[in-house]
Amino acid sequence: MDRVAPLELLDLDGNLSPEDRDMRAVVRRVIDDRVRPHVATWYEDGRVPVRELAAEFGKLGLLGMHLTGYGCAGATATAYGLACLELEAGDSGVRSLVSVQGSLAMFAIHRYGSEEQKQRWLPPMAAGEAIGCFGLTEPDHGSDPAGMATRARRDGGDWVLTGGKMWITNAPVADVAVIWARTDDGVRGFAVPMDTPGVTAREIKHKMSLRASSTGEIVLDDVRLPDAARLPGAEGLKAPLSCLTEARFGIVWGALGAARDCLETAIDYACSREQFGRPIAGFQLTQAKLADMALELQKGYLLALHLGALADAGRLRPEQVSVGKLNNVREAIAIARQCRTILGANGISAEYPVMRHANNLESVLTYEGTSEVHQLVVGQKLTGVSAFV
Known part of the structure; x- marks a missing residue:
């Protein structure tokens, strides 16, 4: 019987433009060629060739890609989200490099900087020549x-x-x-x-x-x-918090990439790993796990697509991004942990990406606002009462 990839289950590519799909394919290809063969070693050694990767990503227009002018690509929010998904399917640290460069540092200068600051920093940052x-x-x-x-x-x-x-x-x-x-x-x-x-x-x-x-x-x-x-347009705490909202949007998508990579790995493993005389993919408990994970991955992807459409329409609000970050990271780490159980002892081996993704997602769960912070953001919006003070 034919298999479908987890994110092909609901045929959701119809929601993407041809340009979005082409861009996704380009990013996936560079991750397959430039990151996957080396990332396990980078992770084990605790190092990453930031400048080399930045230069490569700059050539593809991935750095500050959702910004306009100054060498930036001016891509849609959805295209940027898809890029984050593919980057984090390689590794959360690789997506973080791009996210911090574009959605935090470059966005802050683009939104709040002077023209002199923009001219000085944004073109070399977009090209990956400055970090x-x-x-x-x-x-x-x-x-x-x-x-x-x-x-x-x-x-x-x-x-x-x-x-x-x-x-x-x-x-x-x-x-x-x-x-x-x-x-x-x-x-x-x-x-x-x-x-x-x-x-x-x-x-x-x-x-x-x-x-x-x-x-x-x-x-x-x-x-x-x-x-x-001094960034002349940045006054008050709202300025850095707006930058965090930009970065959180990328995380909404990126976490799905880590989850997808774990699930695809678990499915491939289950179909080839034999126990009791048959592939473990043929056992009901394994299929139940795979089905539940695929459902959560699809729901998270639908949520990301919706938030991308809101962002492209100029209607995305910070609490909506909190909904996306809270849900998608929480589900992604649950998927990673469940996939680890399907791989058994091999789940902790660096030969497979699952434990690396699970460990990385522990950080993603915390940074750009912990899950508890996003729960309170959503709770405040629902009740009109702040629980932060």
Whole structure:
């Protein structure tokens, strides 16, 4: 009997334009050629060739692809989502590289930066020639960015930044960091060249998740910047939170890529692995697991398609992105864990991607807002009552 791939079960490609499908095929091909043969080694070694990958992704127009002008592709939100899905099917760390570059660092400069900042940073970032990072999270302030301790004070015509940022993707290799700091007039953003005196970045080692990703701590020791480094359009905490909404949209799609890769691996394994004289795919309990996982994957994909359509129509709201991130990451990690059971002992082997995806999704579950934070965002919208304070 013929088999269908998990995301072909409901024939949902009819919801995509020919351009979307072509772009998806290109990204899938580069992941198959450039990432899959090496990612298990990158993960085991705790390293990833960020600059080489960025240059390749830049040639394909994947960096800041949903932005317009300055060398950016101006793609639809749905096309960007599909790219994130294929990237994370390779590895969550690879999707994080693209997401942080485009949806956090580049988006912040594109939305809130001066024309001079846009001209200076966006074209080389779109080409993958310059790497960006986004400094919001601090050692003592993750889910509560309003408590940030990093300060920026005026000194004549300059600003002096002091503080530290933690768990910053791309920081050890970045050329520019978008740093958020508290001032006498509220939270402000700054485009900080990483070679500025007083800026240091330290690679975070011994991670058990997102090992194929460059993660660092940024220390700001009386970093002096001209006022031209300040993002003039960024006033208040809403600015960095809007950037997080952009990044969360990519996660809504990306998590599905990790889940799909796990499910396809489990199906292939179940069809070839024999126990008690027959493939384990022929056992009812195995088929029940596969069917339930395929259903959740389809539902998550339908949700992502709907949010993509809302975004392309200019009607996507932050709480809707929270619904997508909460559901799709939660279901993706459940799928990864269930697929591990189908592979049995082989499920923990680096020969298969399932445990790597499961470990990575533990980080995806936490960053850009924990599941609990998104539950409260949705709860506040349903009740009109904030549970954050």
